[in-house]
Every structure is written in structure tokens, then in C-alpha cells.
Amino acid sequence: KIKHIKKFLEQQDKVKVSMMFRGREIAFTEIGRKLMDQIKAALADECVMDQEPRLEGRNMIMIVAPKK
Template identity: 40%
Template sequence: MRVINGVNNEQIGVMRLDEALRQARSMGLDLIEISPNAQPPVCRIVDFGKFRYDLAKQEKEKRHTAGKVKEVKFRVNIDEHDYLTKIRHAEEFLDKGNKVKIHLQFRGREMAHQELGMQVVKRVKEDLATMGHVDMEPKLVGKAIGMTLSPLPAAKRKRKFSKAGEVDVDNLPDDPEDGDDE
């Protein structure tokens, strides 16, 4: 069998099982078979506890990032700054590979103007088009509008709103009230 020193990943060489076990015991470590189907089989001399810990850590990391659904809530009369903050969070979730559920809740008399809510959700859909595609189109359910987005493949994603909190000026609608009093 081929033996690899797991501490510094250097190849020790091809040896018999009893020789490999003796060498592992002399180092105070364990002999673990890594690739049984290879010719010759590959074994590594490592601390078994640390090896199991590393495997569990890798497994947990894989499970952790796989397809969670994150929810971002909006209101009909959302302020521009709040809207941009929520869009940045949604972009971040999509960038990490999570699905995003957009939820717009109506309160009281807002139900009389459902078209305003639909406008907000359609704006969200357009702003996140470079990061994800719509799984479930905007739909009114009770007193809320719901929509689900899935991330695009990593190579096709393009953030419209930067990570540092800066917004691309080219993509914003013109605001007549800039605050410039000059």
C-alpha cells in the first residue's frame, strides 16, 4: 500500500501493511485507508480524532450553505433608503446561493391599493434580475404578496448594488430633490 504522512502531506512510499502500522504507532498516530480502490491502495498516517473532526466540519459546511430560503419583508410605503438596504441584503443572500422569498404585507386601508404593492414587488424583481430568476411570480395571498427567487449560476451573477453599501448611480432613477441648494 502507498503511505502518506498526514502531518506534512509527504509521501513515505509503498510498503506492507505491518510496516505501515508499525511506522504509524511509532509516531503515535493512526493509519487510515483513504482510497481503497487505487492500485496500490492509499493510506494516510494521521490522528484519527482530528481526521474525523475535519470530515465532520467539511460535511457541516456543505449542509449549511445548501439551499436555505431567506425572507426579506417589504411594505407598500417603504422609504428609498430602507428599500436599498433590503435589496442589498437580498443580493447578498442570492450571492451566497440561498433562495430569497420576497414578502410584502398590507396593513389596514393599504389593501385598497394593491397595485402599489405590486409595483414595489415588480421593482424588486427588476432590481434582482441580475442575481436571480423568479421561481414563483408575485402573487396576492390574503393580505400579502409573495414571490420567490433562486440564484443564477455563479458565473452569470452580477451585483447591481455594491457590497460596501455604495449604489451604482447609473441604475438609480433620477431624484428631483437631490438636496443641492447651490
């Protein structure tokens, strides 16, 4: 999925990364946060964080924007 994110960033588009937790997964949101941090680290040189990862209901959302 990181290749897809890089492709959108090359086109100067913002990317919304979302992760949905189902059932009992909501109790383990730390695992989701670690995964979001890995994505953020992989894209660190190509993007800036527009919105840090945050939990909205059952979804964890992060928005990245291309560097100018």
C-alpha cells in the same frame, strides 16, 4: 433591502420577499405590485423568478432563486 437579497443570492439561497398590507392598504395592492416589479428589475441579472408576485390573503409574496 436589495443588498440583503443580493447577499443571500450570493450564498446560493432562495429568498422569499413578502409585503403585508394593513387596513385600507389592501385596496391599493397595485402599489405593492409596482414595488415588487422594481425589486425584480433591480435583481434581474442575478436571479431567476421561482414564484411570481401573488397575493395570499393580506400578504404579497415573491420567491427568487439564484442563477445557476
